[in-house]
Amino acid sequence: MLIHNILAASTTRSFEYFPPKSDEESTTLATTIRQLAPLSPSFVSVTYRGGRESRQRTYDLVRKIQLQGSTAMAHLICVGHSRAEMREILQNYLAAGVCNVMALGGDIPDDPALVDSEFSHASELVALAREVGTFSIGVAAHPLGHPRSPDLASDRRYLAQKLNLADFAVTQFFFSTADWSRLVDELGALGVTKPVLPGIMPVTTLAGVQRMAQMGAAVPPALITRLEAADRRGGAVAVRAEGIAAATEMCRELLSLGAPGLHFYTLNRSTATREMHTALFGDDGYHS
Numbered sequence: 001m002l003i004h005n006i007l008a009a010s011t012t013r014s015f016e017y018f019p020p021k022s023d024e025e026s027t028t029l030a031t032t033i034r035q036l037a038p039l040s041p042s043f044v045s046v047t048y049r050g051g052r053e054s055r056q057r058t059y060d061l062v063r064k065i066q067l068q069g070s071t072a073m074a075h076l077i078c079v080g081h082s083r084a085e086m087r088e089i090l091q092n093y094l095a096a097g098v099c100n101v102m103a104l105g106g107d108i109p110d111d112p113a114l115v116d117s118e119f120s121h122a123s124e125l126v127a128l129a130r131e132v133g134t135f136s137i138g139v140a141a142h143p144l145g146h147p148r149s150p151d152l153a154s155d156r157r158y159l160a161q162k163l164n165l166a167d168f169a170v171t172q173f174f175f176s177t178a179d180w181s182r183l184v185d186e187l188g189a190l191g192v193t194k195p196v197l198p199g200i201m202p203v204t205t206l207a208g209v210q211r212m213a214q215m216g217a218a219v220p221p222a223l224i225t226r227l228e229a230a231d232r233r234g235g236a237v238a239v240r241a242e243g244i245a246a247a248t249e250m251c252r253e254l255l256s257l258g259a260p261g262l263h264f265y266t267l268n269r270s271t272a273t274r275e276m277h278t279a280l281f282g283d284d285g286y287h288s
Contacts, residue, residue, distance in 0.1 A: 001071050002136035003043050003100045004167035007195045012042035012261030013277065014197070017268055019046060019057035028268055033065070035270040039277050042261065043071040045102060045138075045170075055089070063096045073138065074098055077106025078119035083128060086119070090132040101129060102138045103166065121158075126165040141169040141196055143179035147216050156183075160190040168194055170263050173201035174217050175246075177253040195260040202247035202272055204240040206231060244272055248279045255280070 006012055015036055020026040044065055048058040058074055065072040074093055078086060093101065103125040119125055122139055129135045139162045142155065149155035163169055174180065180198045187196065203209060206227055209219045223246055230242035251262055262280070264273045 001043075002134075002167075003071065003073060003138065004136045004195075006042050006071065007168055007197075007260050010042070011255065011259075012197070012263075013039070013281065014043045014045065014261060014263045015041050015273060016045045016047065016199075016263065016265050017061065019048070019054065019061050020268070021057075025268070029061075032266060032268050032270040036266070036273060037068075037070075039274070039281075041070065043073055043100065045073040045263075046075060048075040048077060059089075059092070059096075062093070062098055066096065066098055071100065072098060073100035073102055073136075075102040075104060076125060077104045078122060078125040079106035081119060083118045086125065086128060087132055090129055090135070094133045094135075099134060100136045100138070102140070102170065103129060104140055121162075123158075123162045123165055126162060130165070136168075137166040138168050138170055138197075139163060139166045141171045141183060142216065143171055143174045143183045144217060156186045156190060160187055160192045163187065163192045163194050166194070168197060168260075170197045171199045172215075172217060173199045173212075173265055175203070175212075175220055175223055175250065177250055177257065180254060180259065181257060197261050197263045198254050198259050199263045199265055200247060200251060200276070201265040201267075202276070203227065203243040204272060205236065205243075206239060208243075240272075244275055248276050251276065251280055 017029060017033070020029050046058050046062045046065070048054055062072045062074040076086070076089065090101070093099075103122050105122040126137050126139065129137050141159055145152045145155040149158070159169070171180065171183070180196070184196050187193075203212060203219055203223065209224055209227070212219050226242055226246060227239050230238040254262065264276070266273050
């Protein structure tokens with residue numbers, strides 16, 4: 001199914017995985033997919049870091065998920081690719097029955113041989129996918145602005161241009177409902193009303209606070225205070241529970257504000273996602 005049609009029909013719940021690099025990671029991911037499958041996600045997405053090996057792992061996992069009966073979305077990055085190469089990738093996905101893609105610019109690779117590209121921006125990849133066939137196309141959105149954007153105003157203008165070509169956006173993770181609301185309002189002021197799915201990733205350790213900041217989404221002081229208080233009460237177990245509770249509270253607020261769905265970054269683990277999903281939707285998958 002095309003994801004934009006799924007979004008138009010109901011509030012979605014989606015999960016994101018990354019391709020395993022080893023037998024151990026493959027076993028962990030297989031267990032996670034099996035444990036999350038009963039939650040009947042609206043769709044699942046699979047990331048892609050670039051390079052031929054990573055690309056093949058993404059393709060294999062997406063195709064496997066699709067064959068198992070779930071709607072899968074493949075991440076694509078345009079950095080380091082020629083148009084002919086990317087056209088072939090898109091055609092191969094269509095031939096495999098995969099019609100949902102996430103069009104990303106991608107990070108500049110460390111290998112100088114991979115830097116050359118016939119693409120400058122993700123919007124060009126969106127346009128190529130439109131030429132190749134019938135895809136539902138998602139793009140990335142950063143509530144606090146893309147790290148490479150010179151300012152928030154230009155970030156929003158560029159995102160609006162991408163969304164005018166694409167079908168929906170999925171955000172980087174964030175920790176305040178106001179961040180998502182402001183993003184949607186600012187896009188609306190630019191005439192863009194396409195769905196913007198909030199990306200959800202709970203902070204489950206105090207060490208994670210610093211990691212989140214390094215990844216471009218600083219944890220708000222109020223949440224840090226909650227986590228530190230939990231640590232004093234009950235250590236790591238209490239910190240994890242408090243982080244999941246805070247993320248679940250934010251999800252409820254997002255749904256009450258009309259968010260089109262929730263996109264959970266699983267990190268290929270099932271427990272935190274299952275706990276949040278059950279608290280929000282129950283075991284039957286319906287919003288409580």
